[in-house]
Amino acid sequence: MGSAMCGKKIQNEAELPTPSSRLITPIPPENPEPILFFDKKSEHEMLTLVEISIKCSGLITENRFQLLNPVVHVLVEENGEFVKRADTETLFKTLNPVFSTKVKFVYSLGLASKLKFEVYDYQVKSKTKEHIGSCIFSLHEISVKTSLVSKELYHNGKKVGYFGLIAKELNMLYDTITMQWEFIPDSLQGYCILRLARDDLDSSFIIFQTEARETPYKWEEFTISVNRLCKGDEIKDITVEVVRLEGFEEVIFTNRFNLQTLKSSNGYICESTSYPGKLGLSKFNYVQKPSFLQYIHSGYEISTIYAIDFSCSQGHDSKLENNQYMKTLTEIQSALQYYTLDPLFLVFGIGGLFTNMNKVSNFFAITGNIFQPGVLNVNMALDYYRSTSLNVIPANVPRHSELIRNIYKQIKFEIKEAHRYYMLTILCGEDTIDPSELKTALECLIEYPVTIIFIGILTESRSYDNLQQLALEISSSARREFVIFAPYNEYMKSLNDLSKHLLNYCLTHNFPLKIRPPGPRSVRSNTVSNKILVERIKIRNSYYLKCKQEFTEHLFKIGLSKEKVEEITQKGVPYFFEDSDISSPLDLPPFRSKTMVVKSKPxxxxxxxxxxxxxxxxxxxxxxxxxxxxxxxxxxxxxxxx
Incomplete structure (x- = not known):
């Protein structure tokens, strides 16, 4: 039968049993508290750090009555391979370990790496480790939630328990503190400065120093970020010193405090038995500014829209590993899929000549039906992409303004959903031929929650002078930045600009953090069986359903029968038609017999x-x-x- 704890799934922190491993002193980790994905060249205070707590439940071994000595190895994806970079302490005699070691990593929206967690059983006699199971998480999958994220552990295809993570953002990049210090000595001390210092690892460095002042020692107020003061750790000790400048520096007063003490006290004053005098705060003001992740945790979503340029044949390789367009779409969507509960993302095409309709379109759905442009996952997008490639010919004349005007209409219609931010990614094969019309269309979107990224897919062989110049002009003249041009080899870095744009837009419009009832945030699924699928599709495609109704009414007006209208609307049309394009039944083009999906095959x-x-x-x-x-x-x- 086995232990009753073996099959218990992780639910939440309060329901986890207290592990018996606490009765035996754990073996400390080999590499305590490293910071994963940390670049030493980066400015530490400007990095967003996420800390994760690790726990397991219902670990299973071949002998179901045997307790384990679990330890977790943390592996980082580097150049397609997983390399061990951290580990936890080793606990003893438990099937439900709750590890005290925290793993920290540098977070950014443009980082697409993954973490692999391997659970081992430490053998005391042989001092070896036996593999129990492993699982893999995306950094974004972990970061978007503040509640428990759990997965099943597997070993050789068999389920061996459950693995859980809880993420917490450490750094407060935008929170600031305004302080003014005053020192009252027992006797005159000449010129003095006040200095703040922070201990990091084995060293201490100065984080702020005031101007030199004679009595009275009331230095000018200053503002410092919480991240620089204590890295977001409110209980981290900070050293404050009063230094006399008389030929040489002499510390005449020193004490230690932390941010938690300053926030809880009303007029902080400190004294020291070793140094005469009193040091206190005459002014203290804490200003909290939400971070990007705080807005995401509060319920803000990023809705992704893609546009693929079919105006030239280069780059549209039939093999996915060589197809620059679909590789880019796949990598971006793999990261951003966790930032929305919507199971659909929209994919359009531009610069395509439809052979059966003899018309160039710069705004068509690769699904073959403009009224249902959403796809569920990248595999489905790839199938529709292959189908579209067989039905369009490169037009060599990409007019991006038509695309932008239609996206503007969609966002304007859906703007009532204030917790949604849009990202339109345009995968460009050719430079735009209508820069002035495109600029006019883009300027209409300045006040809307959207970031537009033009990615030059063929940067190595083509120039994109018009798009690059346009992005610079919009950025310099607009009230906010929302247009980016990125070369093919830097498209993931542009996602970091997206996070800045979203944060700036929310702060500028004073959007509150709490926009929906608190509760666990579900991570979206790529499966068709997603329970929220039907409801979310109705909400997401409301604009295109409206367009379908208008098109249907026009078909009735030109004299089509009910049966014919139902046939056309059921099959769908690849792009929008103007009323002037179809003024009689004779103007109707030969529609596709059905929305065709070409399955992947040699x-x-x-x-x-x-x-x-x-x-x-x-x-x-x-x-x-x-x-x-x-x-x-x-x-x-x-x-x-x-």
């Missing part, structure tokens, strides 16, 4: 012109099929000579 078709492997050939004007869509317009057929 292809043996090699283009006779460019030699690329493609999913299928395009039909040439002569009727032959031996070249791809990109080559069909300028290829002389070798079969019939036309």
């Amino acid at each position: 292809s043996n078709f090699s283009c006779a012109s460019c030699k690329k492997v493609v999913a299928r050939f395009a039909k040439s004007p002569c009727g032959c099929e031996n070249v791809c869509n990109a080559c069909v317009g300028n290829y002389k057929c070798l079969q019939c000579g036309s």
Whole structure:
């Protein structure tokens, strides 16, 4: 039967049993409290640190009645491999360990690495470690929640227990303190300064120093960030010194305090038995400014929208590992999927010539139905992308303004959801040919919660002068930054700008942190069986459902029967039509018979012109099929000579 504790799943901290391992002194970790992903070149005070607590529940071994001596190794993803960078203390005789060792890591929105946690059983006699199980977490999966995040532990395909993490943001990057100190000595001391110092590891360094002043010793008020003062640790001791400057520096008064003491006291005054005089605060003001993660924890969501440029064939490789467009989309969405409960993200196309409609569109849905542009996951997006590649020809004329105008209409319609921030990522193959119209369209979005990122996919072979210049002009003239141009090799860094834009927008508009009832924040799922799927789809696509209703009403006005209208709206149209485009039933284009998804499978078709492997050939004007869509317009057929 086994132990009753073996199958108990982690629920919350209050329900976890007190481990018996506390009765035996734990073995300390080999590498105590490292900071993962820390770059020594970075300014420490400007980094966001997240601290995670580790616990397990219901650990299982081959002998179900055996207690374990668990220890956890923390591995970091580096160049596609996991490397051990930290570990916890070793506990004894427990199946439900709660480790006291905290693991800290540097957080940024543009960091896409993962952490792997391996649980081992320490063998006392042989002093070796036997592997129990492991699990992998994304940094973003951990950081977006303040409640427990748990996963099942597996070993050789078998479930061996549960693993849980609780994350806490340490640094308060934007909180500030305004202080003014006053020193009352027993006797005159000449010129003196006041100095604050903080201990870090084995050294101490000065974090602030006032001006020199003669009696009365009431130095000018100053403002310092909480992050610089104590790294966000309110119980961390800070040393305060009064230093006399008479030929040499002499400490005439010193004491220690922490931020928690200053916040709880009304007029802090300290005395010392070793030094004469009194030192106190004549002014203390704590100003709290929310951080990016605090807004996320409070319920703000990031809704992602993507636009893929089909105006040129370069980069649209049929193999995902070589396809720069889908690689970029996959990596960005893999990080941002945790920042919303919405199961859908929208994917559009620009610069595509639809062969069956003889029209160039700069705003169409890769799903084939503009009224349902959302996809559930990157695999589905890839299938729709392959299908779209077979139905459009590069138009070589990308007009980004049409895309921006339609996204503006969507955001304006959905602006009532004040806790949502949008990110539009445009994967550009060619530079825009309508910079003035694009600038006008972008300026309409200045006051809306959106960041627009133009990514130059083909930066190495093409120039994007118009887009780069436009991004600079918008940033310098607009009241806030919200437009970015990023080359292909730096697109993940642009996500750090996204977090700054969201924070700046929320602070500027004085958005409160508490916008929804407190409670555990669910992490979105990529599975179709997500229980919130139906409800969220109705909310997310409300704008496009409105457009569908308007299109349906127009079809009735031009005289189509109810059966024909239902057939067209059920099949869907890839892009929006203006009323003037369809003034009679004869103007209706030949719609696709259905929204087609091409499943991933090997292809043996090699283009006779460019030699690329493609999913299928395009039909040439002569009727032959031996070249791809990109080559069909300028290829002389070798079969019939036309």
